[in-house]
Amino acid sequence: MNSNFWNNAFWHFLTLQLFKERSKHLTVAIISILLLFLLSSVLFISSSIRFSLEETLEAQPDFVISRLQGGVAVPTPLSWSDELLNIYGITKVTPRVYGRYFFQPKEKSFLIVGVDFFEEQSQKNLEKLIKNIDLKSFLKDPQMLVGKGVKEYLAENFYKNEYKFLTPKGKFETIKIFKTLPKETQLIANDMIIMPIDLARNVLGYSEDEVTNISFNVPNPDEWNQINDKISALHYDLQIINKKEVKKSYQTLYNYKGGFFLILFLIVLMTFSLILYQRYNMVYSSEKRHIGLLRALGWSINDVLKLKFMETLIVIISSYIIGVFMAYVFVFILDAPLLKNIFLGGQNLQNSVEFIPVIDMATLSSIFLLYALPFITAVLIPVWRVSVSNPKEAML
Amino acid sequence: MIKSFLLLTLLLITMIVFISLHDYTFTRKRSLQRLQALTELTHNAQLSLSVAYDEAQYNPTYPEMAHLKRMDFIYEQ
Numbered sequence: 001m002n003s004n005f006w007n008n009a010f011w012h013f014l015t016l017q018l019f020k021e022r023s024k025h026l027t028v029a030i031i032s033i034l035l036l037f038l039l040s041s042v043l044f045i046s047s048s049i050r051f052s053l054e055e056t057l058e059a060q061p062d063f064v065i066s067r068l069q070g071g072v073a074v075p076t077p078l079s080w081s082d083e084l085l086n087i088y089g090i091t092k093v094t095p096r097v098y099g100r101y102f103f104q105p106k107e108k109s110f111l112i113v114g115v116d117f118f119e120e121q122s123q124k125n126l127e128k129l130i131k132n133i134d135l136k137s138f139l140k141d142p143q144m145l146v147g148k149g150v151k152e153y154l155a156e157n158f159y160k161n162e163y164k165f166l167t168p169k170g171k172f173e174t175i176k177i178f179k180t181l182p183k184e185t186q187l188i189a190n191d192m193i194i195m196p197i198d199l200a201r202n203v204l205g206y207s208e209d210e211v212t213n214i215s216f217n218v219p220n221p222d223e224w225n226q227i228n229d230k231i232s233a234l235h236y237d238l239q240i241i242n243k244k245e246v247k248k249s250y251q252t253l254y255n256y257k258g259g260f261f262l263i264l265f266l267i268v269l270m271t272f273s274l275i276l277y278q279r280y281n282m283v284y285s286s287e288k289r290h291i292g293l294l295r296a297l298g299w300s301i302n303d304v305l306k307l308k309f310m311e312t313l314i315v316i317i318s319s320y321i322i323g324v325f326m327a328y329v330f331v332f333i334l335d336a337p338l339l340k341n342i343f344l345g346g347q348n349l350q351n352s353v354e355f356i357p358v359i360d361m362a363t364l365s366s367i368f369l370l371y372a373l374p375f376i377t378a379v380l381i382p383v384w385r386v387s388v389s390n391p392k393e394a395m396l
Numbered sequence: 397m398i399k400s401f402l403l404l405t406l407l408l409i410t411m412i413v414f415i416s417l418h419d420y421t422f423t424r425k426r427s428l429q430r431l432q433a434l435t436e437l438t439h440n441a442q443l444s445l446s447v448a449y450d451e452a453q454y455n456p457t458y459p460e461m462a463h464l465k466r467m468d469f470i471y472e473q
Contacts, residue, residue, distance in 0.1 A: 015401035053443065055428050059435040094439050113438045121436075128433035147444070184427040185434045190444040194437070215439045318408060325411040332418065345446035356427055357419045 014310055025311075028276070029319045035268060036323025036371065037330070042261040043363050044331040045343055048355040050251065052187050057247050061092065061215035062224070065231060068239045075210035080235070084216055087230055089223045095211035097197050099204040101165065103153075108348055110150050112193045114200025130179060142199055143178040149190035149349035151180045168205030175199065183354060190351040266370070273374035277382065288386055295391035301384070308383045309376065316372050324364065332357045 018025065065084075067076045076095075084093045097114035115122055117139060126133060130145070138145075146154070154163055154177070162176045181189045201208070218227050224242065231240055294304055330336055332355055344351050435441040 015398045019400045056431045056435045056441040059432040060441050125433050125437040184430040321408045328415050348446040357422050
C-alpha cells in the first residue's frame with residue numbers, strides 16, 4: 001500500500017474519531033477481550049493436551065488384552081503371553097503390571113507401574129528419560145522413580161526419602177525414592193510411581209503368574225482385523241483393545257469439553273450481539289446527529305458505512321489480538337492456573353503441567369469469523385438505517 | 397493517522413511477534429522425546445488426571461461410555 005493510503009484524510013478522521021470516542025469503544029472491547037480470552041484459553045489447553053497425547057500414542061503398544069469377569073477387569077494369566085508369541089505377525093509381547101495405590105490417610109491415590117528393568121529396551125528407554133542414571137545403584141535396593149506430584153505430596157506428608165507401602169497381604173514394603181521423573185512428562189507421570197516389576201507385584205498383590213494385562217504390536221496395519229479375530233477366539237473371557245479405540249476415547253473426551261465451551265461462547269456471543277444491536281438501533285441522538293452531519297457535508301451512504309465498518313473492524317481486530325495474546329500467555333507461559341483443572345481435575349494430586357504450545361489456525365480463524373460477523377452486522381444495520389434517512393431528520 | 401493509533405498498531409504487532417517467537421523457539425522436541433521415552437518404558441500413556449480414586453479415567457471396555465464402576469455407583473444412588 002502506498003503512503004497516501006495511510007496519510008489520507010479519511011484515515012486521519014477515522015483514527016481521530018476512534019480515539020475521541022474511546023470510552024464508548026472501550027466497554028465493548030473489554031467484554032470482547034474477556035470472551036475471546038476465555039474461549040481461546042480453553043481451546044489452547046484442549047489442543048495442547050490432544051497434541052501431546054497423540055504424540056505419546058505413537059509410542060504406545062498397538063493392542064492390549066486383558067481378562068474380564070462380569071464386565072470388570074481381573075488379573076490376566078501370564079501364560080496368555082506365550083500363546084500370543086505363537087501367532088505370526090505379533091511382536092513386542094509385554095506383560096504389564098500396574099494399578100492404583102490408595103494413600104488412605106488423605107484419600108489420594110498414585111499409579112504404580114512395574115517395569116522389567118532387566119530388558120535391554122527398558123534400560124535404553126530409562127536412559128533416554130533420565131540422563132546419566134545409574135541403573136546398578138537403582139536396582140541395588142528396593143527403589144522407585146516418582147512423578148513430581150507424588151514427590152511433593154509425599155514430602156508434605158513427611159515421607160521425604162522413602163515410603164512404606166501396605167501390601168494386600170498386610171505387610172509393609174519400604175521403598176526408597178531414587179529420582180523424580182522429568183517435568184516434561186507431568187501430563188502422564190504426575191501421579192506415577194515406577195518400580196521394578198516384582199516389587200510392583202508385591203505392592204499391588206499380584207501373584208507371579210498374574211499380570212494386569214498384556215500389550216503387543218502388530219507392525220502390519222492390514223493384519224489388525226485378522227489378528228483381532230484370532231486372539232478373540234483364544235479365550236471367551238478375553239477383551240482386546242486397540243490403540244485407535246483409546247485415541248478415540250481421548251478425542252471424544254476433549255472434543256466434548258472444548259465443544260461445551262464453544263457452545264457457551266456462542267450463547268454469550270449471541271446475547272452480546274443482541275445487546276449491541278439494541279444499542280445501535282436506538283442510536284444516541286449525538287450519534288444520529290453525527291451521521292446526519294456527515295451526510296449533510298456531502299458524504300455518501302457508502303462513505304458513512306465505510307467509516308463505521310472500518311471503525312468496528314479496528315475494535316474487533318484489536319480485541320481479538322489482545323484476547324488471543326492474553327490466552328497464549330495464560331496457557332503457555334503461566335500454565336493456565338485454575339482453568340487447567342477443568343481438563344485435568346483437581347480431586348487427587350495437584351498437577352502443574354507444562355503445556356506444549358499448539359496453535360490451531362483453523363480454530364482461531366473460526367473463532368474470529370464467529371465473533372466478527374455478528375459484531376459487524378449488529379453495528380452496520382442500525383447505522384445504515386440512519387444513513388438512508390433524510391440528513392435533516394437525522395440531525396433533529 | 398494519529399500517533400495513538402500508530403502506538404496501538406505497534407502494540408498489536410509486538411503481541412503477534414511475541415507469540416510467533418515463543419512458538420518458534422519452544423523446544424517441543426525435548427518434551428515429546430521424554431514423553432515418548434516414558435510411554436515406551438511403561439507401555440502406558442494414561443493421562444495423569446487428578447480424579448477421585450473410584451472414578452476411572454476412561455472406559456477401556458467401551459471407550460465412548462462412562463466407566464462401568466461409575467455407572468454402578470450412579471444406579472446405587
